[in-house]
Amino acid sequence: MQALDIKLLRDFRRLWAQALAIALVLGCGVAIFLTSFGMYRALEDTRAAYYERNRFADVFAETRRAPISLVPEIAAIPGVAGVETRVVGTVVLDIPGRVQTAVGRVISLPDDGLPQLNRPILRAGTLPDPAATGQIAVNEPFATAHGFVPGDVISANLNGQKRPLTITGTFLSPEFIYTIGPGQLMPDNEGFAILWMPQRAAAAAFDMTGAFNGISLKLTRNADTAEVIDRLDDLLRPYGGFGAYGRDIQLSNSFIDAEIEQLRNMAMILPPVFFAISAFLVNMVLGRIVALERSEIGLMKAIGYSNWEVCLHYLMLAGLVALAGIALGWAAGSWLSHALAVLYADFFDFPFLIYRVSYDVYAISAVIALVAAGLGAVRAALAAASLSPAVAMAPPAPPRYSRSLFDRALGALRLSQPAMMVARAILRWPVRSGLTVLGLALAVAVMVAATFFDDALDKIVDGAFYQSNRQDAILMFSQDQPVSVLEEVRRLPGVLAVEGQLYLAADLHHGHLSKKIAIEARPPGTDLARVVDAQGRVVVPPPDAIVLADRLAVQLGVGPGDRIEVEFLGGRRETHSLPVAALVTQYFGLGAYMEFDTANRLFRQAPQVSSVNIALDTRAEAALHARLKDMPGLAGTIMMTETRRSFQDTIAENVVIMTTVYATIAVLITIGVAYNGARVQLSERARELASLRILGFTRSEVSVILMGETMLLALLAQPMGWGLGWAISWAMTAGFTSDLYAVPLVLRPATFARASLVVLGASLIAVLLVRRRLDRLDLVAVMKTRE
């Protein structure tokens, strides 16, 4: 081995603590990049492969009832490569051993086996017999949740008749990677099932013989999706079309889109922060090493090493730090991606796992880490390279302190000499002090942004569950019911209060902008489910007007007082022009609200309801469910109490994980910055501090100077950290906003206080570690060394 390489390795070993502090920060960047970018690609690739192999459709639509004879016309739409029609419906399930009802989504299977589009994968058992009436295949997660195997039997209320259904096999489908039932906030595999039923049986159950009510289209590569959707809507309009949509609105797909988008944002935002901090730390530490090794650099050049060789020597020292960071990052990243893959396995149902982060992502992360360390090292390495040998052999000139405006200000403060030394040192190296402050501020910001999420979710839950939707359960019907159904529901066991609610599918237009949504209308005086604005006031839509969620209004480009066109879908497709009465801030979904009588009148129907909200006496819950399992026309139930609990449980768990991860990150950043900062100061000031000791200063007096600088910078970093934390939180709320949900910006004083405590505490620990070195300082040896 070359002598210079031996020096390199020994230097690296000597600097292990500082190298480790940097490597941990760099490793964080590598690990997060590996996890977020790696999983982003893995998820996207897995999904793309699944969609490709199983021919996931491009356009979807549902109607009330359309004749099969319409299919050739649909197939003739330019750009359509394949058409698959089916019968779909929602049923209430009675599962042996389960008190509550469950909801089943029925999808018909063609006579000749598996459909050509959205092809499910048979995971166990066999396909149902096309001629049988009591056979079904179910989605695998549902079977697993209940321990069902082929041959087991469940009951379903099909068109008012309770019928036993034998499970012949289990499926996974590209349509249901994220399987979420109506009204649910997250997958509930026990309470929601997908049932694949032979075409004939499904048609008989839903009165669809010779007809279909669901259709999927595969498009050619260059097809114009929007154009196809318009043409399909035109064809389905006479048959009660509810409006066609593309993959972007398909529920399962849009949830995965949101997750992929989140991973992508994370890969774009967080790792650069870590790489930048690492570069700064490398810059600071290497700059000091080059200053210390000034005469060795001169010697290397005198001996005949070229500038490039000297430069490379120091770059390689940074390279070693980067390698340590890469190794740590790869280990942590592999573990994190594995943990994330396990988490995804709970939420997403893929038939195969490409959950392995590919090797090129590992390679990319290593290259980025090396470049970051290299960029940090380049200034010091170039300084070493450009140092003239003759100059290098002479001792460096002392740093130029001069009386500046600041000094006069400091003088006026009548600071003690140690305080003056601290203040002057900070002002003497303003860039380094500034970057240290910035680094520590980022640590504060990371903490703020992590804890902010907790508070934001609290606000969402409060708004959605305790202000707006206060019902204990929702009963949904397969078809809209006359208001007399309310009386029927009121007679069910345990029901304390009953309120109806009407949903009308509509396409809202404003200029060239349009959005398909479900308009909600509730009879006057409803109290269980209400529209509540950001200030907690109940909003009641006035007659002949519409109230919109603010995010929906933004998408349509309207404000209060503007008029929008409301095109009703699913029945007579009439369009009405309505003024926007008010906007409300909402965090779930894109709501639009109308007065009950207005909605029925515009839709030209006698007053009807789509679902009923109820308040329950929980003691009678079992009796209620027993009756619901046999209730005709019921499509499903949502138990809000359970939804609330599972949502809060999941969130509480996630919040603990997230807060731990981010607090660790914040501590690592803080220690990396504060430890190296104090360490470099000790190195620069060893002589000065030793002189003070010789002059009679005590150890603690001397360490105040050393610790004072770092702690003062840490204090200065707090306000900036709060500001940055606010900005990052704001960016996160913007990044998380989708049609599905929005995150409010909620920042409490406690959030800032906690972030500051963590960062100041970690800074203190870091400087105390350095203080131990100061205590062991050999006064005589230090004074002898030639600076």
Added chain:
Amino acid sequence: MDRPIFRTEGVTKVYDTGGARVHALAGVDLDLFGGELAVLLGPSGSGKSTLLNILGGLDHATTGRVWFRELELTGLGDRGLTRYRRNHVGFVFQFYNLVPSLSARENVQLVTDVAPNPMAPAEALALVGLSHRLDHFPAEMSGGEQQRVAIARAIAKRPEVLLCDEPTGALDSKTGVQVLEALNDINDRFGTTTVVITHNAAIRKMAHRVVRFQDGRITGVEENATRVAPHEIAW
């Protein structure tokens, strides 16, 4: 001592330190010959170190010309000077300038790694009488030993010139003499042109020639008719 190995013509060196311009060399004309041991004598700040740095290719002259044999050093760029130092020059410094993280052998190896035709590090260390200290680190050796490691490092590349800047400056008389003997020995044995800078007048007695410096100029050159062996020198 036939033809000059170094030749300088009107060399000046001006340092511009902020406001004041310091004339470190104010026109130096000097020939140094192959195989000779020359002592440059003068007080601190007389310009002798500056001249040595220029001869060694560590620094550029402000004006004037310098030749090493036929090679004009003043015409060389950074890359050319590096090659010149690597191939032809050995340095010994007052503060030894050993790399603390490398052992004696590894410090010498630092040179043999890049020189075209070096001797083995152990051989160079044997020449300065340090065969028994090969794997010791600088912190484990006395000042005299450290300086002899530095000499071993300088001669390991078999240089044509050995430039020594106050090689005994940080040593006591006894260890200083040991170092001078090592230098004298190398000069005798390999005919290496050796230039020793000192402000210690006693050392002049071991030289072939003595060049006196004052205020950036040469004030006199004298030849020693009879040289004194280093062990007879004391200060």
